Amino acid sequence: MHSASSANTAGPEPRNLPRRRFVNILLGTGLVASVASFLYPILRYLVPPKLPDLGGDAVLAAKTSELKPNTAKTFRFGTRPGLLVQTAAGEYRALSATCTHLGCTVQYRPDLREIWCACHNGMYDLNGRNISGPPPRPLEAFDVQVRGDDILVRRKQEA
Amino acid sequence: MASPASTIRKWLDERFPLDDIKALAEKKKVPVHRYSHWYFLGGMTLFLFGVQVLTGALLLLYYRPGADEAFESVQFIMTQVHFGWLIRSVHSWSANLLIFMAFAHLFSVLFLRSYRKPRELTWVSGILLLFLMLGFGFSGYLLPWNTLSYFATKVGTEIPAQIPVIGRPTLLFLRGGEDITGSTLTRMFGFHVAIFPAIATLLIGLHLALIQWFGMSIPPALEVEWQSLAPEKREVRFFPNFVLRELMAWYVALGLLGALAALFPWGLGVKADPFASAPAGIKPEWYFLFMFQTLKLIPAKVLGMDGEMLGILAFGLVGAVALLLPFLDRAKPFNTRRWISGLACVFLGYMAVMTVYGWVAK
Numbered sequence: 420m421h422s423a424s425s426a427n428t429a430g431p432e433p434r435n436l437p438r439r440r441f442v443n444i445l446l447g448t449g450l451v452a453s454v455a456s457f458l459y460p461i462l463r464y465l466v467p468p469k470l471p472d473l474g475g476d477a478v479l480a481a482k483t484s485e486l487k488p489n490t491a492k493t494f495r496f497g498t499r500p501g502l503l504v505q506t507a508a509g510e511y512r513a514l515s516a517t518c519t520h521l522g523c524t525v526q527y528r529p530d531l532r533e534i535w536c537a538c539h540n541g542m543y544d545l546n547g548r549n550i551s552g553p554p555p556r557p558l559e560a561f562d563v564q565v566r567g568d569d570i571l572v573r574r575k576q577e578a
Numbered sequence: 579m580a581s582p583a584s585t586i587r588k589w590l591d592e593r594f595p596l597d598d599i600k601a602l603a604e605k606k607k608v609p610v611h612r613y614s615h616w617y618f619l620g621g622m623t624l625f626l627f628g629v630q631v632l633t634g635a636l637l638l639l640y641y642r643p644g645a646d647e648a649f650e651s652v653q654f655i656m657t658q659v660h661f662g663w664l665i666r667s668v669h670s671w672s673a674n675l676l677i678f679m680a681f682a683h684l685f686s687v688l689f690l691r692s693y694r695k696p697r698e699l700t701w702v703s704g705i706l707l708l709f710l711m712l713g714f715g716f717s718g719y720l721l722p723w724n725t726l727s728y729f730a731t732k733v734g735t736e737i738p739a740q741i742p743v744i745g746r747p748t749l750l751f752l753r754g755g756e757d758i759t760g761s762t763l764t765r766m767f768g769f770h771v772a773i774f775p776a777i778a779t780l781l782i783g784l785h786l787a788l789i790q791w792f793g794m795s796i797p798p799a800l801e802v803e804w805q806s807l808a809p810e811k812r813e814v815r816f817f818p819n820f821v822l823r824e825l826m827a828w829y830v831a832l833g834l835l836g837a838l839a840a841l842f843p844w845g846l847g848v849k850a851d852p853f854a855s856a857p858a859g860i861k862p863e864w865y866f867l868f869m870f871q872t873l874k875l876i877p878a879k880v881l882g883m884d885g886e887m888l889g890i891l892a893f894g895l896v897g898a899v900a901l902l903l904p905f906l907d908r909a910k911p912f913n914t915r916r917w918i919s920g921l922a923c924v925f926l927g928y929m930a931v932m933t934v935y936g937w938v939a940k
Contacts, residue, residue, distance in 0.1 A: 453829075453833075457832065457836075460660075460661035460664050460665070461636065461661075461665075463660040463661050464636055464639075464659060464660055464661045464662060464664075464665055465636075465639070466660065467640075467659070468658045468659055468660065
């Protein structure tokens with residue numbers, strides 16, 4: 420008993436320091452891990468969940484009687500606006516109405532026969548191609564199907 | 579050339595009294611004696627309040643007040659948002675533990691007689707904080723807009739309406755109209771997230787400042803015993819000794835909250851329908867249960883007086899006595915000291931019995 424304690428007091432440094440470090444590492448790792456486990460749910464919580472997407476469903480964009488040649492209307496496509504255009508030639512075109520530049524909603528300009536974004540003067544042609552101004556990408560084009568009086572729009576099916 | 583750290587330190591020293599604060603923290607001591615573990619309860623209450631602020635702010639990111647949206651938005655939090663169930667359940671559990679802790683803190687301060695001169699204002703601010711916490715509980719209860727919360731608010735706002743003269747205006751003020759509608763929800767939401775937090779910030783600031791100013795009270799019953807201890811055994815340093823212990827307790831509390839929320843997540847119930855009947859066995863939160871049960875037991879007429887009225891008056895009186903307790907504790911003209919502890923014991927027993935009775939009663 421006596422010899423053990425004297426051995427301890429003779430050399431506490433080299434024996435005890437690694438032990439202390441070991442305990443510190445053990446406690447520190449546990450602490451960091453538990454703080455991470457508190458923070459992780461909070462960080463995940465901050466990211467809003469994705470709202471259910473439309474998927475392959477078709478949307479009734481308009482009735483054929485609503486549009487005349489060289490006019491357009493915006494319609495709800497899932498959670499975002501879509502733009503349905505009847506060209507001067509009478510064809511239907513459906514596109515995403517969200518400008519690819521900074522997200523404003525675009526409109527059809529009958530005088531120019533082009534799609535125009537009022538926010539920063541971006542221009543798209545009737546296929547959705549960005550032709551002038553700041554937009555970096557074309558507008559997404561949708562499939563249009565006329566069934567009786569209904570004009571149905573759906574996402575383009577991947578070929 | 580000075581290191582960047584010391585340059586920043588020097589810049590800060592000239593503009594912020596960091597050293598003064600450090601010196602103050604190092605000087606601050608906490609007495610050690612047989613009852614010093616009770617000193618942790620106030621800090622625990624403060625911690626749970628912090629949890630409420632954090633989780634409440636997180637819930638505000640998705641919650642929408644309004645009779646058409648509130649229930650749906652809480653449902654969205656519970657089912658769609660990642661860990662939304664956890665955040666809301668921690669908020670509810672922490673709210674309940676906070677009220678419990680505040681009561682425990684109150685009674686520990688009462689029995690240790692820490693409210694006496696010069697700490698009367700610390701006590702008064704504490705009682706006001708307890709009332710405020712009950713207000714938080716009441717206003718927050720309506721926010722999910724479910725059947726239980728709808729009727730709890732209906733009954734809860736009906737009670738002050740019994741008071742003569744100011745009763746009706748109070749009811750109209752609390753409800754934002756004759757009935758519990760979306761307007762009531764808007765008001766309770768406003769109280770819960772803006773008005774009460776503002777008052778709480780002021781009161782907690784005052785409460786803590788007073789505690790810092792006067793230091794911890796030594797229970798008079800232990801004064802002699804404590805004085806006889808060796809000077810180095812009488813106190814520990816607030817920083818780091820006391821703070822580290824408090825932090826350990828907080829850490830355990832956080833773990834407990836997480837476990838409670840995960841094992842017993844808070845339910846949502848059924849959306850409030852103003853035209854549905856009150857469900858059987860409807861009860862308020864446990865901390866209102868002793869008052870609820872008392873009001874249920876009082877006969878309609880007591881000595882020609884309205885029974886409900888009598889109950890409300892009695893609880894009002896208890897509240898007033900609690901608020902003014904330090905000023906009622908005096909040796910002259912007659913000694914009230916022993917009475918205070920005795921009456922507090924009786925009231926604590928009454929609360930406990932009535933709460934359990936209210937819990938099991940049909």
